[in-house]
Amino acid sequence: xxxxxxxxxxxxxxxxxxxxxxxxxxxxxxxxxxxxxxxxxxxxxxxxxxxxxxxxxxxxxxxxxxxxxxxxxxxxxxxxxxxxxxxxxxxxxxxxxxxxxxxxxxxxxxxxxxxxxxxxxxxxxxxxxxxxxxxxxxxxxxxxxxxxxxxxxxx
Amino acid sequence: xxxxxxxxxxxxxxxxxxxxxxxxxxxxxxxxxxxxxxxxxxxxxxxxxxxxxxxxxxxxxxxxxxxxxxxxxxxxxxxxxxxxxxxxxxxxxxxxxxxxxxxxxxxxxxxxxxxxxxxxxxxxxxxxxxxxxxxxxxxxxxxxxxxxxxxxxxxxxxxxxxxxxxxxxxxxxxxxxxxxxxxxxxxxxxxxxxxxxxxxxxxxxxxxxxxxxxxxxxxxxxxxxxxxxxxxxxxxxxxxxxxxxxxxxxxxxxxxxxxxxxxxxxxxxxxxxxxxxxxxxxxxxxxxxxxxxxxxxxxxxx
Numbered sequence: 288x289x290x291x292x293x294x295x296x297x298x299x300x301x302x303x304x305x306x307x308x309x310x311x312x313x314x315x316x317x318x319x320x321x322x323x324x325x326x327x328x329x330x331x332x333x334x335x336x337x338x339x340x341x342x343x344x345x346x347x348x349x350x351x352x353x354x355x356x357x358x359x360x361x362x363x364x365x366x367x368x369x370x371x372x373x374x375x376x377x378x379x380x381x382x383x384x385x386x387x388x389x390x391x392x393x394x395x396x397x398x399x400x401x402x403x404x405x406x407x408x409x410x411x412x413x414x415x416x417x418x419x420x421x422x423x424x425x426x427x428x429x430x431x432x433x434x435x436x437x438x439x440x441x442x
Numbered sequence: 443x444x445x446x447x448x449x450x451x452x453x454x455x456x457x458x459x460x461x462x463x464x465x466x467x468x469x470x471x472x473x474x475x476x477x478x479x480x481x482x483x484x485x486x487x488x489x490x491x492x493x494x495x496x497x498x499x500x501x502x503x504x505x506x507x508x509x510x511x512x513x514x515x516x517x518x519x520x521x522x523x524x525x526x527x528x529x530x531x532x533x534x535x536x537x538x539x540x541x542x543x544x545x546x547x548x549x550x551x552x553x554x555x556x557x558x559x560x561x562x563x564x565x566x567x568x569x570x571x572x573x574x575x576x577x578x579x580x581x582x583x584x585x586x587x588x589x590x591x592x593x594x595x596x597x598x599x600x601x602x603x604x605x606x607x608x609x610x611x612x613x614x615x616x617x618x619x620x621x622x623x624x625x626x627x628x629x630x631x632x633x634x635x636x637x638x639x640x641x642x643x644x645x646x647x648x649x650x651x652x653x654x655x656x657x658x659x660x661x662x663x664x665x666x667x668x669x670x671x672x673x674x675x676x677x678x679x680x681x682x683x684x685x686x687x688x689x690x691x692x693x694x695x696x697x698x699x700x701x702x703x704x705x706x707x708x709x710x711x712x713x714x715x716x717x718x719x720x721x722x723x724x725x726x727x728x729x730x731x732x733x734x735x736x737x738x739x740x741x742x743x744x
Binding site: 348361362438 | 486539580581582609610611615641643644645646647649650651652653654655657658661662676677679680683
């Protein structure tokens with residue numbers, strides 16, 4: 288993907304949509320396209336949060352290993368979704384494993400660089416914080432709905 | 443509450459006269475049907491294929507339901523889950539949640555069940571023609587939508603991109619798994635498209651699909667939102683969040699349809715048991731345009 292088409296992709300992506308052109312340009316310069324095969328790990332529980340990711344293709348599973356029950360899936364994330372909302376907070380560590388379940392192409396954004404620029408340019412920092420808040424809110428809402436066990440037997 | 447309006451005496455007189463003066467039309471009288479096949483779908487869900495020992499088959503449209511009567515136990519409304527083109531086999535998929543549904547799920551080949559109907563409104567198959575279609579099913583919400591899928595398959599060229607989004611509790615709760623695999627190909631609008639998207643709330647072991655809410659599947663669908671019709675069945679909370687997500691995608695409110703469940707007794711608008719605001723779910727529904735029920739869906743105890 289050329290830099291221009293990457294800028295276009297980011298400008299159209301719901302997470303980045305509405306950012307200033309100079310921010311899109313900077314993020315496109317930062318984005319690292321990566322490809323993973325089935326079974327690869329994007330990161331492991333306990334790893335430092337070095338990047339956040341935009342999944343372009345494939346399926347990533349967030350898992351936790353539990354003795355006696357094996358790997359439990361917390362959630363799967365697919366095309367278009369943003370993974371790694373904790374990057375805006377320094378020195379955080381990953382709380383789950385992220386395993387590639389279908390061959391995946393994604394864009395990785397260096398967390399330290401995003402934080403440094405956000406400190407220097409609070410407008411960009413605030414815009415990114417709003418966007419990550421939306422991601423956190425959607426995850427929280429989905430988790431709450433799943434906790435309700437809506438499809439379970441009525442009591 | 444100020445908007446409740448019960449039908450007046452003239453309405454009752456009209457209905458009683460209509461029934462008593464129309465030969466062969468007694469919607470309160472069950473017709474005996476025989477179980478031709480009972481299929482156990484999951485631990486608590488059974489599909490019954492019924493045949494009429496005498497008389498014509500029961501013709502229906504996608505979205506309609508019947509009242510199924512287990513003699514000596516009780517009668518319940520159940521959506522028809524079969525193919526409207528094959529009315530000689532009347533198909534219902536039933537989850538065991540109470541006395542009558544438990545008795546229905548216990549029926550075996552040769553068993554007899556009373557059938558009244560079909561009743562109720564239809565899915566907007568005509569209005570949806572020429573555009574994209576999103577079918578969203580949660581849990582036991584898939585069976586009332588299966589006739590929609592059959593209809594689209596019979597008229598595939600009349601519709602654009604078609605998606606079936608299906609959320610279930612666990613992989614072992616998934617219904618019609620063989621058909622879901624087939625529909626991945628037969629519903630497809632283009633090579634490589636994945637029209638059937640399944641997600642579960644919880645997964646362990648060998649499940650190789652998505653885990654999460656069915657609403658999370660909506661943002662990335664390739665659609666022409668202005669010309670997309672959505673048909674939704676599931677728990678009401680799930681339907682509310684699904685509608686919010688579909689609206690975010692720009693699908694017009696007028697193109698959102700859902701099937702509502704309420705306790706029913708008569709199924710013909712007599713008893714008022716299933717009244718939802720100004721509507722009777724049994725005769726004005728169960729399929730409603732969202733605009734018809736929008737204000738009632740957030741009212742508690744309605």
